[in-house]
Amino acid sequence: MTVSIECADGAIRVETGELELRVDRALAIDVVSRRHPTRLRGLRARAHVDGAPLAARDLAVIGDGEMRTRLGVATRVQLRAVTGRGVDLLLAIETAEGWPGVVLELGLENRGDAPVRVAALELGCDEPGQLVLSGGGALRLYRMGYQSWSPAGWIRPGTREPRPRLSLVRRVICAPGAPRPVPGLHVSDFATSLRAPGHAGLTLGFLTHERFLSRIELDARGGGVAALRARVATEQRVVPPRGSLAGERLWVGLDPPGADGIAGWAERAGREMSAPVPAPVGSGWCTWYHFFGAVRAADVLRNVGELAEFAGQLETVQIDDGYQAAVGDWLEFDPSFPDGVEPLARAIRAAGFRAGLWLAPFLASRASRLARDHPQWLLRGRDGRPLLANLNPAWRGRVCYALDVTHPDVLEHLRRVFRTLRSWGFDYFKLDFLYAGALEGARRDPSQGSAEGYRNAVRAIREGAGDGALLLGCGAPLGPSIGLFEAMRIGPDVAPYWRARWTDFAYGVPAAPSAENSIRNALARASLHQRLWINDPDCALLRDRRTRLTPREVQTLAAVIATSGGLVTSSDDLACTSGERRALLRRLLPPSGRAPEIPAGDAEIPSRLFVSFPDGSVLWLAVNLGPRSERVRVEPASLGLAPPVRVYDVLADRDLGEARDVFEPAPLPPRAAALLRITPADLRPGVVGSSLHWSAGALEVARLRTSSAAGAELRLQLPGPREGRVIVTPGAGPAVPVHVRFSDSLDLEVRGALEEPPGIHDH
Numbered sequence: 001m002t003v004s005i006e007c008a009d010g011a012i013r014v015e016t017g018e019l020e021l022r023v024d025r026a027l028a029i030d031v032v033s034r035r036h037p038t039r040l041r042g043l044r045a046r047a048h049v050d051g052a053p054l055a056a057r058d059l060a061v062i063g064d065g066e067m068r069t070r071l072g073v074a075t076r077v078q079l080r081a082v083t084g085r086g087v088d089l090l091l092a093i094e095t096a097e098g099w100p101g102v103v104l105e106l107g108l109e110n111r112g113d114a115p116v117r118v119a120a121l122e123l124g125c126d127e128p129g130q131l132v133l134s135g136g137g138a139l140r141l142y143r144m145g146y147q148s149w150s151p152a153g154w155i156r157p158g159t160r161e162p163r164p165r166l167s168l169v170r171r172v173i174c175a176p177g178a179p180r181p182v183p184g185l186h187v188s189d190f191a192t193s194l195r196a197p198g199h200a201g202l203t204l205g206f207l208t209h210e211r212f213l214s215r216i217e218l219d220a221r222g223g224g225v226a227a228l229r230a231r232v233a234t235e236q237r238v239v240p241p242r243g244s245l246a247g248e249r250l251w252v253g254l255d256p257p258g259a260d261g262i263a264g265w266a267e268r269a270g271r272e273m274s275a276p277v278p279a280p281v282g283s284g285w286c287t288w289y290h291f292f293g294a295v296r297a298a299d300v301l302r303n304v305g306e307l308a309e310f311a312g313q314l315e316t317v318q319i320d321d322g323y324q325a326a327v328g329d330w331l332e333f334d335p336s337f338p339d340g341v342e343p344l345a346r347a348i349r350a351a352g353f354r355a356g357l358w359l360a361p362f363l364a365s366r367a368s369r370l371a372r373d374h375p376q377w378l379l380r381g382r383d384g385r386p387l388l389a390n391l392n393p394a395w396r397g398r399v400c401y402a403l404d405v406t407h408p409d410v411l412e413h414l415r416r417v418f419r420t421l422r423s424w425g426f427d428y429f430k431l432d433f434l435y436a437g438a439l440e441g442a443r444r445d446p447s448q449g450s451a452e453g454y455r456n457a458v459r460a461i462r463e464g465a466g467d468g469a470l471l472l473g474c475g476a477p478l479g480p481s482i483g484l485f486e487a488m489r490i491g492p493d494v495a496p497y498w499r500a501r502w503t504d505f506a507y508g509v510p511a512a513p514s515a516e517n518s519i520r521n522a523l524a525r526a527s528l529h530q531r532l533w534i535n536d537p538d539c540a541l542l543r544d545r546r547t548r549l550t551p552r553e554v555q556t557l558a559a560v561i562a563t564s565g566g567l568v569t570s571s572d573d574l575a576c577t578s579g580e581r582r583a584l585l586r587r588l589l590p591p592s593g594r595a596p597e598i599p600a601g602d603a604e605i606p607s608r609l610f611v612s613f614p615d616g617s618v619l620w621l622a623v624n625l626g627p628r629s630e631r632v633r634v635e636p637a638s639l640g641l642a643p644p645v646r647v648y649d650v651l652a653d654r655d656l657g658e659a660r661d662v663f664e665p666a667p668l669p670p671r672a673a674a675l676l677r678i679t680p681a682d683l684r685p686g687v688v689g690s691s692l693h694w695s696a697g698a699l700e701v702a703r704l705r706t707s708s709a710a711g712a713e714l715r716l717q718l719p720g721p722r723e724g725r726v727i728v729t730p731g732a733g734p735a736v737p738v739h740v741r742f743s744d745s746l747d748l749e750v751r752g753a754l755e756e757p758p759g760i761h762d763h
């Protein structure tokens with residue numbers, strides 16, 4: 001079937017097997033699902049021009065046809081509507097057979113003879129009852145959050161959402177120009193999804209973030225959904241006569257029951273903005289969460305020495321904040337790094353690791369040489385004074401300003417800094433406090449949108465850093481970062497303690513450094529992984545000294561990081577990390593890399609994730625973030641597994657036997673996690689579980705086949721030295737636990753009848 005387009009009485013109708021879309025003369029759009037009871041009516045295209053909203057009056061089709069888009073071949077219908085104020089609205093609609101949604105792109109053209117100023121381009125419905133979604137009472141709204149550290153999660157429309165108490169926190173974690181949250185008036189940056197568990201949902205998300213920042217607003221002040229708006233903030237862009245302005249592309253997704261609309265949006269946004277193709281997920285060691293700003297060159301060298309036991313297992317050693325003379329002066333050093341960082345890069349590489357370095361490239365401390373020598377590079381506010389971008393008592397000068405990223409000399413400076421660092425041997429860069437590159441201010445080139453200026457500056461860094469460099473974003477505006485970073489921090493800082501009650505209170509939002517806050521976002525933003533970039537859930541803190549995390553909390557943090565599939569970074573002084581905890585780190589390496597699936601629930605933070613592996617196994621995670629012990633249950637059928645199944649407890653290294661329709665592990669105490677490997681029970685030969693790696697068999701079993709009626713041949717493969725236990729179901733007989741110790745790989749044969757007792761198989 002092809003897309004059908006019909007025009008009658010000045011209205012347009014587009015129809016596919018999935019949906020029906022109508023646009024009336026006033027550019028009001030109805031999108032109706034043909035498969036689910038999902039309907040969005042009266043989504044009106046509007047522009048805010050010269051201080052007043054501008055709506056369409058009459059409509060004409062100016063073209064339609066099939067074309068190749070980044071999302072595949074689609075039918076595109078191009079509409080033009082006059083407004084009566086000399087400005088035409090332009091709307092393009094794209095869809096294709098099989099697409100569960102449409103792409104809408106709104107722009108305008110100035111046909112008058114005076115320039116106009118455009119504050120926003122918006123698609124919105126303002127009358128209650130225009131959005132129909134089944135499961136109404138249990139509806140949840142996803143809040144993406146603006147940047148890496150901003151809290152994400154599913155909220156109940158109409159409730160009061162947490163909001164920053166301090167204006168500086170607001171400047172750091174909220175989009176510039178974001179409306180102040182009011183109870184019942186919700187904002188999600190870049191994209192959102194609305195759904196009730198078990199019901200069809202609706203996703204609205206911008207697919208491009210090339211020039212401007214965007215957000216979705218939902219007004220639920222009266223209880224139900226009173227208004228829904230998708231808005232591109234065009235920052236008072238001046239459009240000259242005969243000039244035009246294009247907005248960003250919006251995905252309107254009609255999600256079937258159970259679908260993860262955010263994953264669907266991320267998949268498409270990643271394609272539209274050429275997100276780096278899913279790469280092998282890295283791992284590393286970072287100085288920050290043990291040494292913090294007091295790190296010394298000697299600490300780095302001592303740990304590089306100790307990390308020798310992880311050679312071939314951990315990839316990168318990254319020096320964090322603390323080496324620099326001042327924020328902004330990246331090529332001058334603190335006295336704790338008397339010889340600078342070049343000899344450290346050399347030592348790190350000689351030990352077999354990639355050398356990584358932290359920078360906050362868009363910040364300059366008040367006490368920096370950069371700010372002193374180049375005051376004209378600083379972004380200024382309306383009062384002409386440099387804009388406060390951060391305040392950090394640990395930094396020399398404390399006050400930090402933002403650089404004006406539209407200044408060509410700033411870009412040249414960034415290229416030079418990164419070229420130099422690359423020539424010293426660094427090719428992994430953690431770029432932090434990136435929100436500073438998209439702050440609102442009096443920019444040197446006001447024609448660049450916030451997202452545009454930011455993207456140009458990141459590209460300049462990339463040019464300096466050279467081919468093959470890995471960029472990890474942090475504190476970064478998410479939308480405008482798509483396509484520019486291999487990896488991205490997706491939550492607040494982790495910390496060697498679970499909760500930061502007072503700092504969270506002071507901030508007004510759960511964004512203070514704490515294990516809990518970082519876990520919350522690792523779960524709530526898990527769908528972005530491998531679609532927009534590699535998620536960085538922040539470091540695994542596994543040490544047993546100089547930490548307030550209990551063994552259970554350590555295990556929960558590690559289980560979330562393992563299941564998220566993202567970067568695995570250790571940030572412990574190895575001198576404080578016992579053999580047992582080092583073994584735990586080894587079991588997280590290499591990262592599985594796979595994006596988990598997140599069943600829809602009604603909790604603010606999803607507490608269940610699962611990963612399906614090519615060997616047919618499923619790794620299932622449950623986390624209890626609540627204050628009371630929690631009963632948990634798994635239904636194998638909901639994971640795509642036909643009963644009976646076999647269940648292995650990864651954290652306890654225990655075979656829990658067979659289960660049918662439902663499996664109930666022991667109740668979870670607060671702050672605990674359950675991690676189960678679930679496999680079809682009839683696999684013979686098969687691997688029930690393994691303590692070599694937290695995928696529990698999915699990664700390390702490179703080959704498995706029957707060797708005789710009663711036996712199995714097995715190849716185990718993982719980089720570096722390994723020791724642990726593999727539970728094998730051979731051709732016949734009961735499961736056989738085998739202790740193994742090897743380096744890189746091991747071939748072994750396991751027989752059902754226990755002729756020999758299982759022993760250590762050395763390679």
Ligand code: 9PG
Binds near residue numbers: 432
């Ligand atoms: C180094 C650290 C680490 C860490 C980053 C970032 O003031 N603040 O709002 C604030 C937020 C985050 C933060 C520091 C300060 O941490 O996330 O991994 O690199 O910088 O200073």
